[in-house]
Amino acid sequence: MSDATADLPALPVTFRPGRTRAVLLTAAVVLFVTITAVALLLERLSPAERLSFVVTAALLDSVLLLLARPRIVADESGVTVVNLTRTRRLEWAEILRVNLRTGDPWVFLDLSDGTSLPALGIQPGIAKQRAIADAKALRALAEARSTAEPGT
Template sequence: MSTHQPGPPALPVTFRPGRTRVVLLCVGTVMFTVISAVGLTLDRLSAGERASFVVTAGLFLFVLYLLARPKVVADEDGVTVVNITRVRRLAWAEILRVNLRPGDPWVYLDLSDGTSLPALGIQPGIAQSKAVADARALRALAESRSNPSRSTPGTA
C-alpha cells in the first residue's frame, strides 16, 4: 500500500454513502408500492382502512428517505453537514480535525468550540474503502483550508 497522500479534491465536492442511499431508497419505494397495493386491492377494507395502508407506507418511505439523506458538502467557504434531521454549516476554520477511527460508524469532526460533530455522510458501512478515501479527502481539504501553514498529515 502506498503512503502517498494525494492533494485535496477540487471544490465543490459532495461526500455521501452512495450504495447505502440507493439501497434505502429502493427498499422504501418497493415497500411503499407493495403496502399501498395490498391496501388498495383488499376488498374487505373500508376507504379509511385503505388510506391508512397508504399513509403507513408513506411513513416508512419518509423514514428511509431521512436515513438516506446524510451528506457532507465542501465548498470554498466551508462544509455543510447534512445529517438525518439537522443541517449544520461550518467555516473551514471551525474544523480542527477529521476523524474516522477503526470501528467508528461515521466520520467525526472535532470543532474549534470543543465539540465533536458526527458527519453521517461519510460512513464505512457498505463501502469501507470509499469511506476511508472520502475521510482522507475531507481531512486534506480541512487541513489546507483551515490553516494553510499546517502540514502534518493525519491518518484515516
C-alpha cells in the same frame, strides 16, 4: 499548484454514503408500492382502511428518506454537514481534525470550540474503502484550507 493540492478534489464536492442511500431509496419505493398494492387488492377493506395502509406506507417511507438524507458538502468557504434532522455550516478554520477510526460508524469532526460533530455523510458501513477515501479527501481539504497554524 503543489503536489499536496493537486490531489485535492475539486470544490464543491459532496460526500454521501452512496450504496446505503441507494438501498434505502430502493427499499422506500418497494415498500410503498407493495403496501399500496396490498391495500388496493384486499377487497374487504373500506376506503378509510385502504387510506390508512397508504398513509402507513408514507410514514415508513419518510423514515427511510430521513435515513438517506446525510451528506457533507465542501465548498470554497467551508463545509455543510447534513445529518438526519440537523444541518450545520462550518468555516474551514473551525475544523481542527477529521477522524474516522476503526469501529467508528461515521466520521467525526473535531471543532475549534472543543466539541466533536458527527458527520453521517461518510459511513464505512456498506462501502468501507469508499468511506476511507472520502474521509482522507475531507481531511486533506480541511488541512489545506484551514487558517490555523500547524500543530495548534
